[in-house]
Amino acid sequence: MTLHPAAPEDLPALTAAYAQTVQAISDLGHSLRPGDAERDTACPGWTVLDQFAHVVSLEAWVQGEEPPGLSADEQAQTPHINDVVDRFLTSRRGRSLEELLEELDALVSSRVRHLEAETTSSEDPATGPFGPTTLLGLMSSRLFDLWVHEQDIREAIGRPGNLDTAAAAHTVNLLFRALPRIVARTAAVPHDHAVILDLTGPVVGRAGARVEERDGKAHGIPLFTGEAEQHPDVVTTTLTMSTQAATRRAAGRVSTADTHVTVTGDEEIARRVLDALVITP
Template identity: 30%
Template sequence: MTVHPSLQTYTDAWTHSIESIAELVNPLTEGEWNGRTPCPNWSVRDIVSHIIGMECEQLGDPRPIHTLPRDLYHVQNDFARYMEMQVDVRRHHTAPEMTSELEYTIIRRSRQLRNETRDPETMTRAPLGAEQTLELALRMRAFDVWVHEQDLRTTLGKPGNLDSPGAAIVRDTLLAALPKVVAKDAGAPPNSAVVLDVHGPVEFLRTVRVDAEGRGSVDGSPSLGPAVTLAMDWETYVRLACGRVRASAVMDRIKAEGDQDLAAAILQNFAVTP
């Protein structure tokens, strides 16, 4: 037996996205690797370094022994420091070094996934010495590489794959965080509902319902008389939810109906990625 059937979706999505990333960066000139991306404080090189580092950790490779410079002012907590280590250690690598390491990492990781026999509930390595199930690890790698593929496409002016296999995983992962955004972070009142209407390459209509105790849940049923309805395109939704842009910068792409104060609070707390 190879990969468990419940893991195949994540493996396929990861493969599609990471191979797309390799195709995007292989022809880049040295200077293009320094281009700023929508991912805060990271260049093209930094994103590829991050991807290489995270996949190497899933392979069981030891983390680099490296001291971060003191002038990385965007590194404000332990999680950011953990993530930055794999990035900073490669900041002076040349374009050929980056592409060759990425290619080698993809080969190794693809072989590992093809030969995967572990149960989805097997506990595996996670950041900061924590553990997570194999299924969660693969889902988050599929999520991560798709989002970073879009970061790179934005920077390089090569849009595409907004509806690729990874998009569905990103949609479901972001929607799972929406009840907390609406009920807790934005403080939607008890017994209220908020409708999210997303159009474009990935289309969906979801309702976040806040019960009498203030707990949120999300479903696909429409709501009569919601407190707020937010309509936007898929790309805008991803950019907002992944912290790539502030709502104030894309309000021309968002239609908010209903309680405007609540709508503003939801959009202010929309980003759910670390």
Template identity: 30%
Template sequence: MHDLPDRPELVALLSEQFEVLTDLVTGLGEDEWRTPSPLPGWTVFDVIGHIIGTESLLLGEKPPARDAQTPDIDVKTLPHVRNEIGALNEIWLQRLRSRTGDELLRLYRGVADRRRKALAELDDQAWLAPTQSPVGEVPYARFMRVRLFDCWMHELDIADALGRQVEEGGARGEVAFAEFARSLPRVIVKRGKAPAGSLITLRLTGPLARTLHIEVGDRASYVTAPDREATAALQLDSGLLVRLGGGRVDPGTVLDRIGFQGDTDLGRQLARNLAFTI
């Protein structure tokens, strides 16, 4: 779960993810592009615009100039903007929202093609180079796994907004979930307040089915074969866990979709405090 990803495999998965997103939004009508997504303040259009902005920045490109007819909004005043990364995301969206959906899709395809080319040209030194990312300074390889996770999550956002079903498992889902799962021990302790000495078990069903055991000692960490019963165990669909971790759903509305064993009060406390992504 913690090893750096293989370069050819991850580059291929990122390329595939770019194409899956293209297919998901190709043919949308203008009203569909403006469908609200699970992300506060963002439509389907904005989700793709956000990906354009991030991948463009990775290419060294700046946001387009502001349309003179577009109001100049202080993005830091928007209620869903909580940090500098969020502000930068909104600058890109403010500069793109005057486009049509078809224009945005053409921009996205162009950025995706340039990113594919840039990724294909990376050498081993660049792949391992320390790089600033949303999770701190990490090797570029880890940053690209974060990018796969982000784009995979946004695939789910768009699908949920449009009422469509997409494949949540498979190779892309496995690698994206590996990145997601790195944060769960910290979240269980910092947000969920799991007490020292506790053992938390997550039994996942669905496309990314697996059982995860998290032991809370001086720090929380995964264990493969615990020698005791879980203090609290939660059973839920893998897609629901990801959406809770991403802050995409209100925990209070989905507790009836989670099974609790052991200390059920602790289990419900954990379920209510899983959100950690930006």
């Protein structure tokens, strides 16, 4: 696997990328034009303002805020709301953009102070959206989530950017690391085949996986690891995409049919991999 720029790996690098990404989200909020807040985003049912409410809500939760409950009337009116994230979003849906941005600034200042403290360790226990984890694991998931929502906002208001940042590289890195599982298990690519994902930029990188059968089960074997291991000859399919195309598909924001990709090799295998490429829950 190759990647440029490199993705942040340790807590200080993740902290810096986190601070930069949240600042970008805040800057977007402070510079919205009339009507922007009401625009629909790629998240079904979510406006731009809802995106800000989500970012603030989840940040408050991972910093210790108790999730709100829903009244019987609210449950009846919004039966699709059944998890913590949706309850938080609902609780902040009545707030103005100014209120949300003020709360976000306060939350992030507190978080960065904690992350940069000498007594803070990357192995400190933390609670993330998917259960108990370490502080390093939490910040990895937070950076991914924040950058994806930054891109949701940018796309909705027609202001692309920050596709070459550490957070963008982090998102690509998560996708690349998931590729062996995606290829072998989710996409069910036949054994003795390989798939290469080639990103043309602004984050430039290449990752691949070949499928090998072991004890009757498919295993994805990473390619481009830098090791001297010899790989058998395989049938290879290459998907070439931009950073934006790959990450929007990985976030589940665009369909396979709407993903701009150049395929070299088996079109059916490429379609199956694109269908399976989503790494958001």
